[in-house]
Amino acid sequence: MVLIHILVSFLLGTGLFFTFVGSIGLLRFPDFYTRLHATGKCDTLGAGLIILGLLVYHFFHYTETPLIPTKLVFLIFFIFIANPTATHALMKAAYQIGIKPWRLGEKRQ
Amino acid sequence: MRKEERLFAIILTFFIMALFWILLSGKFDAFHLISGLISCLIVAFLSHDLLVTKKTQKKLLKSVRLVRYIPWELWQIVLANIDVAYRVLHPKMPIDPRIIEFETSLRGEFSQVTLANSITLTPGTITIWVEPERGKFCVHAIAKEPADALLVDQTMQKKVAHVFMEG
DSSP: OHHHHHHHHHHHHHHHHHHHHHHHHHHHSSSHHHHHHHHHHHHHHHHHHHHHHHHHHHHHHOTTOTHHHHHHHHHHHHHHHHHHHHHHHHHHHHHHTTOOOOOTTSOOO | OOHHHHHHHHHHHHHHHHHHHHHHHOOOSHHHHHHHHHHHHHHHHHHHHHHSOTTHHHHHHHHHHHHHHHHHHHHHHHHHHHHHHHHHHSTTOOOOOEEEEEEOSOOSHHHHHHHHHHHHHSTTEEEEEEETTTTEEEEEESSHHHHHIIIIIOHHHHHHHHHHTOO
16 A cells, blocks of 8 residues: 555656646746647646546545546546647647747747 | 458447446446447447448557557657756756658548647647648757657657558
8 A cells, every 4th residue: 555655646746747847837938839848748748647646546545436547547548639639729820820939049028 | 341341340349339338337237237238239230330441450450550659659758748847947948949841651631640649749849730631740849859850760750650551
């Protein structure tokens, strides 16, 4: 059980770290496109790791309901498809209405 | 469709739907199991040709290759996050954004979607738009190295082309 707790804490901790880094990136990066790099990637793995941690916890603590972890697996699967698609949709929309990408050496927007 | 192919299609559809029924209903008593399995059988018999078509054998081979592609992709996602975390937390913020374009041999809808989403999830690159007819991809890269990985090495294009047999 202690090992499970360590594993769950590790998964939740790294998940929180990546979502946190994504938020910092959202504030620090200079323009729309680079900000999407931070949020689009970090949220995917961050949310995935947090759900994975919850899944492991539930699987070993509430063995009488094994279907909930299965549904969480589906949730991770759909997040990993939906998140890059949404990122790409935002990127395409921004490119089409003509937001200029930031180049090295320019002032931040 | 020949007789064996039809039978194979019905059985495959039945098993996929029975699996989902058991997973999502969560009830294991005789009434729910039997009524669920009977419903699966009726639906499999009526609409198996929607799920399983003539090209199913090729599709199964592609699925096997796709399953072998996913672990590599997951590892790339972890690398992507470490890369972004490094660029975010570094005091000088080592970014040099650019937009690149390249053409691929991919023509299928699903293969292009897979490559586009893989590009978005891997280190330092996000797909902006895709031209389906020419297999042309326009990608925003956050620095020079991830752009070169797509333009020069082309590891990812080769892997996706191998998975979907569109090399």
